[in-house]
């Protein structure tokens with residue numbers, strides 16, 4: 001079972017001009033794999049996840065899901081948690097289950113269990129506005145995980161966390177993933193995070209985005225993130241940084257929109 | 260301190276009015292002293308006719324708001340989720356909304372005849388537009404990301420309406436309801452002045468024609484109280500229905 005993204009392009013057209021977000025993106029990812037995507041801001045990472053999720057259609061190219069009983073369940077953890085403010089945390093987490101037609105007691109039970117594993121047990125009946133930024137982000141992860149998707153798409157899910165909490169949640173995330181091993185596409189700005197979590201890191205170029213290179217961290221599984229340091233990834237970190245450097249420098253210079 | 264300011268100002272104003280009316284600085288026929296109005300009000304509250312009139316007014320108001328507001332709510336949701344429907348109906352709504360509903364009364368009379376149904380229809384028409392426009396705006400201001408979440412998690416049809424569209428637009432819908440009730444109250448009283456035998460508006464008209472101005476003012480006080488009560492009620496309902504609005 002694998003996902004293949006084949007020569008995808010995507011542009012956004014508006015009266016203010018056309019923005020070419022993705023140019024010819026091609027990669028393959030396999031069932032059970034944890035794939036990270038890094039790239040300069042605005043290179044189309046969120047757009048790519050939306051395309052794989054089916055929320056957007058590509059202008060050209062093809063996205064194929066091979067081997068799953070069609071179509072595979074794809075769930076997205078959005079860049080801004082995107083919890084519904086009008087639902088309690090438990091109802092938010094149970095939202096996907098509710099849409100899947102699972103009955104009330106069952107879905108509540110599963111949502112609470114998921115919240116417990118994310119350290120949010122006491123907040124089930126609170127509303128999102130009563131949570132901190134990091135807690136909301138964790139609830140959003142729980143909402144996606146609890147539906148047991150075939151493909152889990154995560155858009156910088158740990159962005160709002162401080163460094164310590166982030167490390168703990170990263171480890172939690174890995175152990176959640178190990179249990180069912182869905183295919184994960186994980187977007188992050190943090191090169192180290194990408195290397196610590198993923199089997200492969202796809203490095204994208206600046207806009208319009210393309211997959212420029214692939215880096216495999218020299219780490220086995222299971223991984224111990226909090227127990228020890230990982231000096232062995234330094235080389236890969238440097239490699240990715242060198243790939244990104246030029247684009248990042250270009251990015252922070254004045255830009256033009258092509259029309 | 261701030262809490263006592265409005266009632267203090269009110270009392271001072273009433274006292275001034277009382278003195279002016281009793282001293283003959285203003286016409287006691289057209290501006291009867293508040294004490295006389297209060298006595299009339301108390302007498303009214305003890306009469307069967309008054310309660311029957313209030314009942315008629317409330318019936319027309321409630322029926323109109325339920326029918327017109329309900330239709331506005333439903334159409335607001337539908338126009339909010341369906342682009343074709345929105346494109347088709349938006350110009351019609353924009354053209355009909357600003358028409359003074361009272362001016363349509365003769366036409367409604369021709370269609371529905373003289374009776375309760377034509378009165379309720381006009382009140383319903385008044386409640387319809389604010390409810391429709393606010394609910395529609397409420398659906399349209401739902402965060403685009405929330406629509407994406409709904410789509411990604413497979414929400415469609417009734418579930419989408421119940422879990423996303425309805426609660427997402429509810430704050431604006433409640434604003435619409437408040438405007439609908441206030442507008443409907445105004446139009447109910449006006450219609451009753453035009454054509455009813457019973458109701459607060461009819462009482463006002465009769466009081467004016469027979470120059471019993473104390474009755475007129477006492478009825479106005481009741482209508483003011485009605486407006487205050489309905490707004491209070493809606494405010495509590497809003498707090499109850501929007502527990503997530505604790506913080507912006």
Ligand SMILES: Nc1ncnc2c1ncn2[C@@H]1O[C@H](COP(=O)(O)OP(=O)(O)OP(=O)(O)O)[C@@H](O)[C@H]1O
Nearest residue numbers: 012019020021040041042043044045046047048207
């Ligand atoms: N709905 C849209 N309409 C118009 N342009 C869009 C839209 N969504 C994205 N874009 C444009 O497409 C480009 C890629 O956006 P995208 O959000 O995918 O980038 P990203 O890699 O996720 O960036 P970041 O790392 O900052 O989140 C950007 O230049 C953005 O302006």
Ligand SMILES: [Mg+2]
Nearest residue numbers: 045046079155
């Ligand atoms: Mg993004």
